[in-house]
Amino acid sequence: MEENDQFNAGYGGVLTWEGNVEMDAAIMEGATLDAGCVSLIRDILHPIALARSVMEKTRHKYLAGDGAMAFAIEDGFEILPEGSLVTERAKKALEDYKNSLNKTNSACDDEEEQPEIGDKVFGSPGTVGAVAIDAYGNVAAATSTGGITGKMPGRIGDSPILGGGTYADNAAGCISATGNGETIMRYNVASRILSLIEHFGLTAQEATAAVLEQMTVRFNQTAGVISIDPNGNLGIYFTSRRMSWAYQRGDELHYGIDKGEDIVEIIGEPRVKF
Ligand SMILES: NC(=O)C[C@H](N)C(=O)O
Numbered sequence: 001m002e003e004n005d006q007f008n009a010g011y012g013g014v015l016t017w018e019g020n021v022e023m024d025a026a027i028m029e030g031a032t033l034d035a036g037c038v039s040l041i042r043d044i045l046h047p048i049a050l051a052r053s054v055m056e057k058t059r060h061k062y063l064a065g066d067g068a069m070a071f072a073i074e075d076g077f078e079i080l081p082e083g084s085l086v087t088e089r090a091k092k093a094l095e096d097y098k099n100s101l102n103k104t105n106s107a108c109d110d111e112e113e114q115p116e117i118g119d120k121v122f123g124s125p126g127t128v129g130a131v132a133i134d135a136y137g138n139v140a141a142a143t144s145t146g147g148i149t150g151k152m153p154g155r156i157g158d159s160p161i162l163g164g165g166t167y168a169d170n171a172a173g174c175i176s177a178t179g180n181g182e183t184i185m186r187y188n189v190a191s192r193i194l195s196l197i198e199h200f201g202l203t204a205q206e207a208t209a210a211v212l213e214q215m216t217v218r219f220n221q222t223a224g225v226i227s228i229d230p231n232g233n234l235g236i237y238f239t240s241r242r243m244s245w246a247y248q249r250g251d252e253l254h255y256g257i258d259k260g261e262d263i264v265e266i267i268g269e270p271r272v273k274f
Contacts, residue, residue: 013146
């Protein structure tokens with residue numbers, strides 16, 4: 001999905017105020033609470049793979065900027081020619097965003113001006129997130145994003161923040177979030193949802209809906225989350241107008257984008273049967 005320009009991750013990621021793609025990603029496994037996070041990544045097609053390398057090959061959990069790029073080179077990642085991830089669509093979104101700011105001509109972080117997820121005006125609809133559970137109850141989460149259009153260079157969102165936009169713990173479940181990163185990280189969205197599941201016995205759907213509704217009321221900002229609880233129940237909820245999501249269970253593929261939508265396709269037997 002990082003290769004698909006329809007998503008705000010990898011190729012087609014949204015642009016900083018200065019017109020660059022600067023990406024964040026995180027991956028976490030719930031059995032060990034091991035994790036890898038990266039920020040301020042440029043010219044790499046799959047930042048999520050770099051996050052995984054940080055998890056598996058370093059003694060650290062989070063690398064950013066020049067150090068992360070140096071590690072990527074050392075680890076054999078292809079560094080694309082500068083600007084290779086920038087699409088015409090992302091450029092147009094940045095231009096539209098700049099034109100929409102009639103108050104000031106700087107990269108201010110005025111929350112009122114930030115588009116909500118799904119907004120077609122200022123860039124690709126969304127961050128790419130994945131959550132999964134296996135037959136043994138091991139959960140995992142991963143999130144990859146270009147952030148928000150017109151962000152200041154150096155800005156880091158919620159996606160690589162463990163407990164903010166990404167988290168996985170076999171005792172509680174797994175989370176990937178999308179939406180206004182400044183709000184999601186301040187509200188600790190992932191850890192709040194998982195607390196409700198672990199300590200108050202809510203299902204993934206109940207906990208996800210409760211926390212996102214509270215966040216939206218408190219901050220007047222929208223977000224969306226996909227989650228799975230330790231019983232394998234899915235949570236899919238968004239306070240934005242739209243969020244594209246999909247999941248597979250057995251041979252059924254479900255997907256949707258607008259509220260209440262649940263399109264089902266039978267895609268044949270899965271290769272691994274549980
Ligand atoms: N579209 C997104 O989900 C953006 C991401 N949450 C960020 O703020 O970096």
